[in-house]
Amino acid sequence: MENIRCKEVAYSTEAYQDIVTLRTEVLRKPLGLQFTPEQLAAEKDHIHIGLYIHNLLAACLMLVPEADGRIKMKQVAVLPSEQGRGLGAMLVAYAESWAEEKGFSIMYCHARAEAVPFYIKMHYRITGEMFEEVTIPHFPMEKKLR
Numbered sequence: 001m002e003n004i005r006c007k008e009v010a011y012s013t014e015a016y017q018d019i020v021t022l023r024t025e026v027l028r029k030p031l032g033l034q035f036t037p038e039q040l041a042a043e044k045d046h047i048h049i050g051l052y053i054h055n056l057l058a059a060c061l062m063l064v065p066e067a068d069g070r071i072k073m074k075q076v077a078v079l080p081s082e083q084g085r086g087l088g089a090m091l092v093a094y095a096e097s098w099a100e101e102k103g104f105s106i107m108y109c110h111a112r113a114e115a116v117p118f119y120i121k122m123h124y125r126i127t128g129e130m131f132e133e134v135t136i137p138h139f140p141m142e143k144k145l146r
Contacts, residue, residue: 002053004087006094009048009060019048019060026077031135049098051078051091058082059091063098069105070142076109092122100145108142116141 009015047063059078078088111119124141
């Protein structure tokens with residue numbers, strides 16, 4: 001069995017830089033986009049979670065806590081060579097458990113249109129109309145955690 005684990009990663013560490021690189025390669029470069037220094041600076045108080053296989057980063061996501069019991073999940077990325085193995089589901093489940101332990105009751109996201117079936121399998125529901133974000137269609141989705 002592979003050694004797979006999820007863990008929280010501190011902002012501005014080498015591990016955080018690895019997460020930024022993965023997000024850039026998987027989510028930004030295909031759209032011709034880059035992160036600005038201001039965008040990355042705004043992530044200082046966000047929760048960064050990585051999924052590691054034998055200590056190598058294979059997937060990541062970011063959580064943005066909000067005051068009303070809601071927490072936003074964003075920037076979910078899985079290495080292309082590791083997609084289709086259930087790693088995204090493991091990572092999201094870990095993030096949901098983390099958020100529930102911290103007292104959050106709803107996790108929500110802006111899901112890329114092609115990712116909607118994944119989130120539906122994870123028991124998220126569409127909560128509004130399609131909209132454009134980072135130049136592509138997204139749907140607002142959410143899940144009650146408790």
